[in-house]
Amino acid sequence: MRIEKVNENQIRCTLTREDLASRHIKLSELAYGSDNAKSLFRDMMHQAAVEHGFEADDIPLMIEAIPLSSETIMLIITKVESPEELDTRFSNFTDASGEDDSEETAYDGDNPFEQDRSKEILELFEQIRREKEKSAAPKKESSSDASDSSPSGKQLTKMFSFQELDTAFHLAGLLKDFYTGDNALYKNPKTNLYYLVIRQGAHSLSEFHKIYNTVSEYTRSENYTPGLEAFYKEHCKIILAEKALQKLSDI
Template identity: 25%
Template sequence: MKIEKISDNQIKFTLSKSDLTERDLKIEDLTKTNEKTTALFREIMEQALKEYDFHSDNTPLMVEAVPAAMDGIMIIVTKLQDSKDNKEENKFNIMKQTKELNRFKRKSIMSFEPEIKADDSNIIIYSFENLDDVTNVCDRISKRFKGISSLFKYNDRYFMLFQNDISKGNSSDLNDIEIIISEYGEKHISTAISKYFLMEHGEKLVENKAVQLLSASFV
């Protein structure tokens, strides 16, 4: 876990995939109050105090969690100087309120509406080293997969997003095709958050019909 002091009132933490795994956390866990998120918040505040003498001073805190990379998360903790200005905002507790944590406010990581609240079980994301592997996968699953598929390029790897198109009555067994996909690629955290991260930061190569188009070009 990396920590960086932005200012006297703001500090940033970056957690990698291994950091999340070590703490048995998933990105979606950060959207709710539970023992894991409570422990995480205590940990980052203790580290902030130890390394930068950053403490809340009984000041309300805003905790923002946003994707930092495909499999990581960035947490920004900000001291709110004038809590009166924020009384009308919705408060999202990342954990149970305790004396040592004081009061804080949180901008929900699930801020994309309305698609971001879709069922994550309908999404799988894999990355591949080259286009040949992508094309091979598309050819092998083309007859089984009837949903939405998009191809992105990010950090010199090719990312495929597979999603059931429930609105059109198309439903594929993602577990079934995943057996094939895993022969060629590496699975990543597959949530709506990851989907929107790719859409924002990745280079979109094929939208919605990647499997159909790439399988048709297979020789």
């Protein structure tokens, strides 16, 4: 099990077939969150804390699982600023090779990374994450609008990247007459990538989740920080500084 620190809020953990075998874990039991599987996750977080100072006690985590090969999988573990962000998109599974290897490798009952590995590993870590969030969350009185409000009162902001300006026009058409929040569009002249920053505005949390999911179907979700947007404002081309999608929908 190899752990790398990406930054203060993110680590990468690479698991191999041998890592699971040494703990007597099969993929079939991962989906049910066995004691061995939970122990693996605890060991992973402990090792990250000891080796890299990555402390995640009482902090919600987002976990992305990326199969690298038939015997290796990478977990990207990220601390999130607010718990409600976890519900927008908990995990993405991407085949790093971009190819379907289901026909290249015969099924091996002892291979913990068989064809259905992505779906089952997602179920495991979603279960563990939800249990962790539930145990860490402070008890408070329920309210009728709890599902549509941010506990911290903060407005959510999301950022996405894509290659073609036509994508922005397409999104503008899809979200016309629905999304009213502020948003901005930038272009990085070095990479020729476009960056769209959207803000929650007056939308409820559930509405913003729908907006997020719509945009993410056609783009790549990026980690947003105010400092990063400030960098784009200074060093990238500002296509539309405000109400970008609304303005594009009128063209």
